[in-house]
Amino acid sequence: MEIMAMEMQKVDAWIQQERPQYWTREVRRGFDKIAETRVALNRCEMRTVAGQRSACIEEKQAFAAAKRRLELCQEQIKNVRRWAMKLGHEENEFRGRLSGLRRCVESDLPKAIALLEQTATVLEAYAELPPPETEG
Template sequence: MAERAKVASIEALEDFRSSLVKYSQRTKSALDEVSSEMKRLREWLSYERRTGWEAEVRRGTRRLEQAEAELMTAEMSGLQDDLMSRKMAVKKAVRALEESTAKLEATKRWARNFDSVVAPALRPLDSLRDRVAGDLPKAIATLDGLVRALEAYAERDLKPRPAEGSEEGGAA
């Protein structure tokens, strides 16, 4: 007679299957979150940040124009104390405007290069997404089949077998 298999823990397979289902759901959720974060980042960079820096450049330009006008007024009035503070205000406004302009240009550059820089970094995630969407459901289905087969085998093995030589269900 063939040697019997010793099925010790179908529950361990069921637990593994359950863990695999949870892993699959969490991984899908995390990958979806990464994708949506990248979309939000692209929009933030392309629109919100850019428009924010454009507004700051406009405000800086107005402040510079105002500081220059106040400097001109101080020069016409001839007050030396006021003249020095106005010159410093103009320099401060120029530095602030240069900084805002530089940040606006950097933001535009980042927005232009976003896809070419981020896409290669996201490629492995696309591969993982394909595996999670394709391979994990197959693995879960395979584990389901294994559990059912082992349960059927274990039930068959537990049923009492008729003794050899005795007839079961003999004719009456």
């Protein structure tokens, strides 16, 4: 039971602390990447080759990819918040059930064992009684 509680704490720390920190860092990196790719795109759009502006296809693709990545990271932050709330609810349910199981193992089970031992002792004592005398 303690192992289950420890595993729940690990999952809780992962969802409540590690994942939000990770995705927050990724959002910052995403903004940096957008700024970097926007500068590269602007530079490309300003460049002319033989009087013609470049199509800047690679730069546009990189900028679009950076925007998609940022959107994904922002969505993951929302998902992690939602998961954290759901996990909190499930964790409360788990702890309630674990408490009932712990009570059974620590209290009810020893009481039942003691009752069975007492019953066995009474039955053994009864079995040792001499049979009743019969008239006859």
